[in-house]
Amino acid sequence: xxxxxxxxxxxxxxxxxxxxxxxxxxxxxxxxxxxxxxxxxxxxxxxxxxxxxxxxxxxxxxxxxxxxxxxxxxxxxxxxxxxxxxxxxxxxxxxxxxxxxxxxxxxxxxxxxxxxxxxxxxxxxxxxxxxxxxxxxxxxxxxxxxxxxxxxxxxxxxxxxxxxxxxxxxxxxxxxxxxxxxxxxxxxxxxxxxxxxxxxxxxxxxxxxxxxxxxxxxxxxxxxxxxxxxxxxxxxxxxxxxxxxxxxxxxxxxxxxxxxxxxxxxxxxxxxxxxxxxxxxxxxxxxxxxxxxxxxxxx
Amino acid sequence: xxxxxxxxxxxxxxxxxxxxxxxxxxxxxxxxxxxxxxxxxxxxxxxxxxxxxxxxxxxxxxxxxxxxxxxxxxxxxxxxxxxxxxxxxxxxxxxxxxxxxxxxxxxxxxxxxxxxxxxxxxxxxxxxxxxxxxxxxxxxxxxxxxxxxxxxxxxxxxxxxxxxxxxxxxxxxxxxxxxxxxxxxxxxxxxxxxxxxxxxxxxxxxxxxxxxxxxxxxxxxxxxxxxxxxxxxxxxxxxxxxxxxxxxxxxxxxxxxxxxxxxxxxxxxxxxxxxxxxxxxxxxxxxxxxxxxxxxxxxxxxxxxxxxxxxxxxxxxxxxxxxxxxxxxxxxxxxxxxxxxxxxxxxxxxxxxxxxxxxxxxxxxxxxxxxxxxxxxxxxxxxxxxxxxxxxxxxxxxxxxxxxxxxxxxxxxxxxxxxxxxxxxxxxxxxxxxxxxxxxxxxxxxxxxxxxxxxxxxxxxxxxxxxxxxxxxxxxxxxxxxxxxxxxxxxxxxxxxxxxxxxxxxxxxxxxxxxxxxxxxxxxxxxxxxxxxxxxxxxxxxxxxxxxxxxxxxxxxxxxxxxxxxxxxxxxxxxxxxxxxxxxxxxxxxxx
Numbered sequence: 001x002x003x004x005x006x007x008x009x010x011x012x013x014x015x016x017x018x019x020x021x022x023x024x025x026x027x028x029x030x031x032x033x034x035x036x037x038x039x040x041x042x043x044x045x046x047x048x049x050x051x052x053x054x055x056x057x058x059x060x061x062x063x064x065x066x067x068x069x070x071x072x073x074x075x076x077x078x079x080x081x082x083x084x085x086x087x088x089x090x091x092x093x094x095x096x097x098x099x100x101x102x103x104x105x106x107x108x109x110x111x112x113x114x115x116x117x118x119x120x121x122x123x124x125x126x127x128x129x130x131x132x133x134x135x136x137x138x139x140x141x142x143x144x145x146x147x148x149x150x151x152x153x154x155x156x157x158x159x160x161x162x163x164x165x166x167x168x169x170x171x172x173x174x175x176x177x178x179x180x181x182x183x184x185x186x187x188x189x190x191x192x193x194x195x196x197x198x199x200x201x202x203x204x205x206x207x208x209x210x211x212x213x214x215x216x217x218x219x220x221x222x223x224x225x226x227x228x229x230x231x232x233x234x235x236x237x238x239x240x241x242x243x244x245x246x247x248x249x250x251x252x253x254x255x256x257x258x259x260x261x262x263x264x265x266x267x268x269x270x271x272x273x274x275x276x277x278x279x280x281x282x283x284x285x286x287x288x289x290x291x292x293x294x295x296x297x298x299x
Numbered sequence: 300x301x302x303x304x305x306x307x308x309x310x311x312x313x314x315x316x317x318x319x320x321x322x323x324x325x326x327x328x329x330x331x332x333x334x335x336x337x338x339x340x341x342x343x344x345x346x347x348x349x350x351x352x353x354x355x356x357x358x359x360x361x362x363x364x365x366x367x368x369x370x371x372x373x374x375x376x377x378x379x380x381x382x383x384x385x386x387x388x389x390x391x392x393x394x395x396x397x398x399x400x401x402x403x404x405x406x407x408x409x410x411x412x413x414x415x416x417x418x419x420x421x422x423x424x425x426x427x428x429x430x431x432x433x434x435x436x437x438x439x440x441x442x443x444x445x446x447x448x449x450x451x452x453x454x455x456x457x458x459x460x461x462x463x464x465x466x467x468x469x470x471x472x473x474x475x476x477x478x479x480x481x482x483x484x485x486x487x488x489x490x491x492x493x494x495x496x497x498x499x500x501x502x503x504x505x506x507x508x509x510x511x512x513x514x515x516x517x518x519x520x521x522x523x524x525x526x527x528x529x530x531x532x533x534x535x536x537x538x539x540x541x542x543x544x545x546x547x548x549x550x551x552x553x554x555x556x557x558x559x560x561x562x563x564x565x566x567x568x569x570x571x572x573x574x575x576x577x578x579x580x581x582x583x584x585x586x587x588x589x590x591x592x593x594x595x596x597x598x599x600x601x602x603x604x605x606x607x608x609x610x611x612x613x614x615x616x617x618x619x620x621x622x623x624x625x626x627x628x629x630x631x632x633x634x635x636x637x638x639x640x641x642x643x644x645x646x647x648x649x650x651x652x653x654x655x656x657x658x659x660x661x662x663x664x665x666x667x668x669x670x671x672x673x674x675x676x677x678x679x680x681x682x683x684x685x686x687x688x689x690x691x692x693x694x695x696x697x698x699x700x701x702x703x704x705x706x707x708x709x710x711x712x713x714x715x716x717x718x719x720x721x722x723x724x725x726x727x728x729x730x731x732x733x734x735x736x737x738x739x740x741x742x743x744x745x746x747x748x749x750x751x752x753x754x755x756x757x758x759x760x761x762x763x764x765x766x767x768x769x770x771x772x773x774x775x776x777x778x779x780x781x782x783x784x785x786x787x788x789x790x791x792x793x794x795x796x797x798x799x800x801x802x803x804x805x806x807x808x809x810x811x812x813x814x815x816x817x818x819x820x821x822x823x824x825x826x827x828x829x830x831x832x833x834x835x836x837x838x839x840x841x842x843x844x845x846x847x848x849x850x851x852x853x854x855x856x857x858x859x860x861x862x863x864x865x866x867x868x869x870x871x872x873x874x875x876x877x878x879x880x881x882x883x884x885x886x887x888x889x890x891x
């Protein structure tokens with residue numbers, strides 16, 4: 001028998017997990033940012049339940065600091081693919097006094113999203129939220145389960161996770177608890193791009209090389225947007241860059257790049273000696289920044 | 300497009316075996332450690348005051364792991380060669396995280412276990428070997444590391460290989476190899492080193508690149524656990540799932556189990572459209588010619604190749620919870636897409652994975668492994684794990700806390716007839732003092748609820764303290780015990796009477812009192828052997844004349860003429876005897 005390619009196997013694994021999510025839970029949302037990982041998850045969901053429609057809706061937690069290209073893409077994607085899209089904003093959480101903006105030169109709403117997300121989960125009474133997080137992204141995410149239990153406060157308990165033995169999923173939960181489901185757990189950044197290439201999926205333009213006004217922050221370029229406060233000695237310049245991840249504009253850095261097609265992006269990713277999370281300021285805050293945020297209920 | 304297959308590799312070992320150095324080196328050689336990851340662990344190493352960069356930090360991703368410097372949970376890492384991609388499950392070595400090692404190994408194609416060449420195999424090595432054998436990991440390689448510290452000496456390598464082989468002779472492995480390496484010096488990692496000309500096998504990466512990957516499941520048995528029904532409109536009813544073994548074609552006859560309704564495959568579809576066939580691992584939707592209204596939890600099989608359907612089975616389980624195993628408590632049994640209410644009706648024995656000894660205990664605790672009997676309220680499909688890794692595995696879940704209590708492999712399907720009958724039995728153990736009656740009785744009763752022991756010695760200390768050892772007193776002793784057993788067995792208990800009961804007429808008396816539930820079990824051991832063993836020192840005293848009327852010395856023993864069961868403790872072990880006893884008891888309790 002012919003052995004399947006790694007990507008085919010990962011695709012089958014992800015579809016299995018999406019079907020398990022549908023079988024176990026009544027109210028499920030795909031956490032959809034318009035980034036490449038969530039695009040892949042939404043496409044896999046279409047494939048998993050074909051010819052029926054996926055029994056999931058798209059939920060976006062908008063920090064209000066997103067790139068306009070991504071938001072435009074998000075709305076178009078939902079419309080063209082027949083998904084119901086629900087957007088909840090960090091600004092609304094701020095207005096309600098649930099959270100407060102950070103201040104200072106590296107202020108970001110990244111951490112604030114957790115409260116908005118958990119509020120949305122309880123508003124929609126979600127049994128599960130499906131995310132595109134991958135184990136290869138980050139060392140705390142490397143410890144995640146496919147079906148990751150969250151207590152009634154939305155918290156993760158990494159030291160007492162349910163063992164996932166074989167492919168037997170224990171998705172039982174009590175009222176008020178929920179699961180995060182990560183069908184792409186075993187994928188790499190390269191798998192995501194090869195999937196996009198294989199099925200000729202559209203992705204936001206900011207993933208491809210373009211000219212943009214940027215300032216240097218650490219090892220990456222931060223796009224100059226109204227959401228980023230500049231230091232007095234910042235010298236904005238125009239450069240040809242692209243983004244490897246798409247998140248909040250305040251913490252997502254760009255890299256120098258000339259990759260303007262999916263093929264070129266794949267070549268670039270293959271040759272890269274840095275991880276995609278190295279472009280994220282939110283992970284650089286401390287060694288355990290991701291674990292700490294995840295404990296609170298982050299993506 | 301990258302067409303390389305994905306190979307799942309599990310490693311186990313502790314820091315002391317050089318596991319972190321090994322993995323760090325392996326990932327490094329494959330270019331799988333990126334600059335920013337290296338910088339991050341470099342920084343973290345300096346902060347904790349280490350002299351060298353601690354490569355363990357690559358996989359020990361949790362704060363607790365980094366501060367305690369041990370692996371607690373499984374971590375997954377990718378690396379690749381030109382031919383293959385590898386998904387590495389790095390699992391903890393310590394006994395207190397056995398459940399996590401079990402988890403990481405459950406899906407592995409290849410397991411790599413590390414041994415320190417300066418120390419040789421440890422109890423941990425044996426535990427790991429036991430688990431990967433139990434889980435039937437297809438390929439197992441034992442890496443004898445730190446060969447540089449023993450001057451790359453072939454004799455030392457051979458010594459450890461011999462030692463491990465002696466232990467694993469009692470275990471089953473489809474493919475077991477040994478490989479000498481030095482992770483520190485990079486010897487035999489990428490290509491074979493000249494440091495060990497006596498070793499003619501492959502280096503680690505060569506091995507991983509060339510190990511023959513059989514398709515993950517047996518290709519014969521088609522098994523398709525239904526995940527959910529797909530019904531977008533009135534004219535489409537399909538069943539979504541993935542064949543976990545075997546393949547299927549349009550037109551094939553299939554049966555849904557449990558249930559047993561039969562139809563033919565009308566169409567097989569994916570998002571790409573219809574197709575004539577599908578094989579293991581491909582997510583598909585199956586439409587049938589007849590409207591059977593099947594549901595999640597049923598499995599489609601070929602009509603002529605069904606899987607066993609049962610309400611009782613035996614399995615070997617790794618206990619994964621802080622809550623101890625509780626017999627007969629309600630439990631949720633998960634297998635494939637099935638979920639059924641059930642209970643653990645018997646703990647047959649606990650296995651000491653380090654010595655492979657069977658231990659007769661009354662419960663299992665976290666990380667312990669044991670053989671038990673599970674009963675379910677309704678029938679479930681379960682293959683033997685030996686035959687099918689995907690459909691022979693099960694989880695036990697606490698229905699109240701929803702915690703996963705244990706994970707196990709099906710080792711024996713018990714027929715409907717072998718379900719425990721509620722009617723009790725009296726097992727009358729007769730035999731010389733020291734023959735092993737009490738040992739057997741205790742081992743049998745320990746893992747079984749509703750079993751009580753009436754021990755001759757113990758009863759003589761209280762209830763029968765007015766009786767001596769004259770024949771009349773012995774008969775009265777037996778009459779009382781038999782009457783008590785009769786009362787207990789009437790209440791559904793299994794009663795084990797452990798008394799020398801030397802004379803045939805005494806045992807006949809017991810049989811008459813107890814009636815139908817009475818079974819005579821002769822625990823046989825020669826007088827020479829029991830006297831030589833003399834565990835309690837009684838035979839020496841009897842020989843010296845200090846104990847009058849001592850059976851076998853100064854009083855006679857009449858062996859049973861037609862006992863219901865003979866357990867020979869002179870030839871066989873306690874484990875053998877217990878196995879015999881269990882089989883007979885399950886036969887005697889068959890529903891008629």
